[in-house]
Amino acid sequence: MKRRKFLLAAGIPVVMGTAQQRPNKGFVVKANNSRFQEKTLIGGKNPNDIKVSFQDTEGSLSIFTYTGHEKGGPPLHIHPNQDEIFFIIEGEYLFQVGSDTFRLTSGDTIFLPRNIPHTFAQLTALGKMFFLFQPSGKMEDFFRTLGSLSSNPSPEQGAKIFAEHDMQVVGPPLSY
Template sequence: MQRRKFITATAASLPAIVYGQSSEAPESRTDKGFVVKAHESRFNETTLLFGGSSPNDIKVSAKDTGGNLSIFEYTGKVKGGPPLHVHEKQDEIFFIVEGTFTFKVGDTIHHLSQGDTIFLPRKVPHTFSQSSGQGKMYFMFQPSGKMEDFFRKLSAFKGEPSPEEGAALFLAHEMKVVGPPLEL
């Protein structure tokens, strides 16, 4: 009987092992397709980063995917980027639509421009910096984690948070700051 319980429990946990998620049913998930138009956000909510200059719109929400995926459209109006940080539980993918960006992944520097895609694995320190005056990219988190809430809270700051405020915000959203932003 113990062997049967072990085998059943192991089989039931396979989705969590494969996808890095809980095997519990997702809190919510849409059962309908949808379209989000250019320059619009999934729920008509815009988060503005870098002191309110740069829209960061949710295109596909954790609410749509049961927490498995979130996709954002970022329109950068200023140069710069986040501090060097680590996501313990999420992979990220960026697709550059316009402009030029420099990414640091581990110890490697990558220069990306229109049409380029980069994969950032979880648990690897990374950052990026927009090096052109204007830029646009789509980026996604898998699984979603607390990223939508992170951008909402970051958007609420008038200007940039202090390094201490930023580190606390990252930590509260399952990330850790491990170094400064990239200098261009």
């Protein structure tokens, strides 16, 4: 049985898309740059740079750095197909994972399992995080879509964008 058919028959999600063959050489993405020299600004002012792309990993992983220049965060949401890991580089963040909340600062790491409602809020005026999705899913395109907006979307627009990228909004952003 071919691998894709086997995985589908076993109920294991198979990432579709335009993933290319893995590179046969290592690469470096310099600080404040993105893998493909694209600028993605969330809310028009918060860089969210791709460091390792689904194209590099055949869809198994995407890695980003985010620099926040404002407090707040996304609505409570669910990724049915991706686990997330965040590593705090700078600033202070409040995370909600299911019914648990956690305060994180520089050097802290948090794991967010798929299918568990979660969100975060940046508590300081400046924050920086390294984060990843496994598998990649549609997350790179999600951030590109957000980056194409000149300001943060309305809750209704945001929920539609989340749904188009295989996520579900299940509550408001954190109050802090």
